[in-house]
Amino acid sequence: MMASTSSRGSPIPITIITGFLGSGKTTLILNLLPQLRAANPDYKLALLKNEFGDVAVDSRLAASSAIAGVQELLNGCICCNLVGQLSTALAELKEKVRPDRIVVETSGSAFPATLAMEVNRLARETGGAYSLDGVVSVIDVENWKGYEDTSYTARIQARYTDLIVFNKWEGCTERRFDECLDRVGDLELDVAWVKSDKGWVGMDVVFGMDGGLASELTDDVGHGHGHDHKHDHQSEVEVLSIELKDTASSGNGVDVDKLHAFLKTAPKDEVYRIKAVLAATDGSVRNSEDDDQKVLPTPSPGTLRRYILNWAFGRWMFTPISEGVQEHESTSGDAVLLRMTMILARYESAKWKKKLEAGGLLEIEGDEGKKGRLAVTKIG
Numbered sequence: 001m002m003a004s005t006s007s008r009g010s011p012i013p014i015t016i017i018t019g020f021l022g023s024g025k026t027t028l029i030l031n032l033l034p035q036l037r038a039a040n041p042d043y044k045l046a047l048l049k050n051e052f053g054d055v056a057v058d059s060r061l062a063a064s065s066a067i068a069g070v071q072e073l074l075n076g077c078i079c080c081n082l083v084g085q086l087s088t089a090l091a092e093l094k095e096k097v098r099p100d101r102i103v104v105e106t107s108g109s110a111f112p113a114t115l116a117m118e119v120n121r122l123a124r125e126t127g128g129a130y131s132l133d134g135v136v137s138v139i140d141v142e143n144w145k146g147y148e149d150t151s152y153t154a155r156i157q158a159r160y161t162d163l164i165v166f167n168k169w170e171g172c173t174e175r176r177f178d179e180c181l182d183r184v185g186d187l188e189l190d191v192a193w194v195k196s197d198k199g200w201v202g203m204d205v206v207f208g209m210d211g212g213l214a215s216e217l218t219d220d221v222g223h224g225h226g227h228d229h230k231h232d233h234q235s236e237v238e239v240l241s242i243e244l245k246d247t248a249s250s251g252n253g254v255d256v257d258k259l260h261a262f263l264k265t266a267p268k269d270e271v272y273r274i275k276a277v278l279a280a281t282d283g284s285v286r287n288s289e290d291d292d293q294k295v296l297p298t299p300s301p302g303t304l305r306r307y308i309l310n311w312a313f314g315r316w317m318f319t320p321i322s323e324g325v326q327e328h329e330s331t332s333g334d335a336v337l338l339r340m341t342m343i344l345a346r347y348e349s350a351k352w353k354k355k356l357e358a359g360g361l362l363e364i365e366g367d368e369g370k371k372g373r374l375a376v377t378k379i380g
Contacts, residue, residue: 011131012099014090014119015207018106019138021237021272021343022312024167025105027199028138028206032103035203046070046099048089050106086115087122090130101133101207112137113160136206137161141169141180143268143313164193165201237272238349239379244278244338244362246372253280253304254337255365260286262361263316270348274311276340277321279304281365285318309340337372338362349378 019025029047036043047070093102106115112135123130164184169177177195184193194205244254259278266274282305306321340362344352356362356376364372 011123011128012094012102013131013133013207014102014104015133016104016106016112016115016119016135017138018112018115018135018161019165019167020140020144022143023138023140024196024199025138028136028165028167028196028201029103029105031200032203032206039203044097044099044101046093046097046102048086048093048102048104050104086118090122094129102130116160133207134162135160136163136165138165138167139180139184140313141166141172141177143168144180161191163206164191165196165206166193167196167199169195170198238344238346240342240344240349240353240356241377241379242276242338242340242342242356242362243336243375244340244364244372245375246335246337246364248372249335250364250366251304252364252366253284254278255363256280256284256286257365258361258363263288263311264314266311266314268313270345270352271342272312272345273343274309274316274340275343276309276338277306278309278338278340279306279335280318281305287317288315289317337364353378 017025017029033045036045049070090102093099104115104119106112116132116135119130119132123132166177166180169180181193184191194201246252259280263274282303285307308319308321310317310319342352353376357374359374362374
């Protein structure tokens with residue numbers, strides 16, 4: 001049985017889960033929850049989530065699950081400009097939730113070594129309130145090209161880790177998986193690895209690594225790492241924040257047909273991730289794995305419902321937001337129908353900003369004359 005730490009005053013173990021954009025980190029975490037609850041129904045897992053942009057998409061998914069508490073750090077990198085907020089966020093989770101474990105899920109561009117050392121520093125400064133259990137790096141086998149032609153960040157994420165989880169390998173050939181394994185071998189690492197089962201990995205594999213990485217990290221490694229850090233990874237992606245408002249109070253939702261066309265045609269070499277919270281007519285949205293005739297079942301077709309949208313590498317999923325966690329998406333008299341974050345390849349944001357502002361991609365359903373007000377802002 002997974003023991004409770006909060007009841008006996010032991011340090012709260014912290015597990016860092018990292019991986020490049022769209023690798024499947026959130027899915028891995030959500031698949032750990034039922035395992036923990038089965039072992040101990042009273043076990044409390046808290047999540048500290050770092051997301052690009054200003055839309056807490058994955059955090060909302062987690063909040064609707066069995067996670068005991070969620071904190072999010074938005075619009076920045078948890079191992080760079082947001083690292084100073086880590087202490088406050090952890091302290092709030094410790095005080096309000098009293099968790100048995102905290103999982104820190106980084107944004108797709110974060111460096112784990114800097115974050116691991118920060119956790120170790122906080123553990124010392126708090127007299128042992130926390131302990132670094134381990135760092136897990138998730139690799140998307142299907143869309144991973146190899147370290148020699150992918151980002152510097154992806155290489156560093158695999159270099160400073162205790163466990164590599166190979167995800168999304170089921171649709172690939174054995175040769176494809178062997179190529180990924182060979183490239184990891186090129187880094188001359190002695191690191192454990194495991195294949196997930198469609199994002200599922202046993203909790204005993206992910207948890208209980210006792211900070212193997214942390215014991216090998218020194219301040220010299222951290223300082224050298226940090227020197228290149230901002231130059232390399234923060235410039236690898238560009239981020240757009242998008243908001244669509246219904247200025248005419250039409251009562252309609254997002255035009256789903258145009259949204260589907262947008263999701264289908266977004267090129268994977270230019271667009272890395274799309275995350276959104278939106279309002280759409282019940283029974284209108286379709287996931288990428290569904291055929292053109294299949295829509296998500298809903299209890300009240302014809303009414304507006306809020307959804308979470310997650311898009312990565314040409315695949316997407318809509319998740320209805322439970323009534324209990326729905327929020328009022330209105331900051332004025334206008335209804336906010338969509339808040340979206342697009343994570344793009346370098347030098348792509350200006351082009352996509354013009355495409356979105358030209359119209360035809362994100363609009364309100366119904367009367368073409370009531371397109372609402374679309375605001376597109378580059379972040380960072």
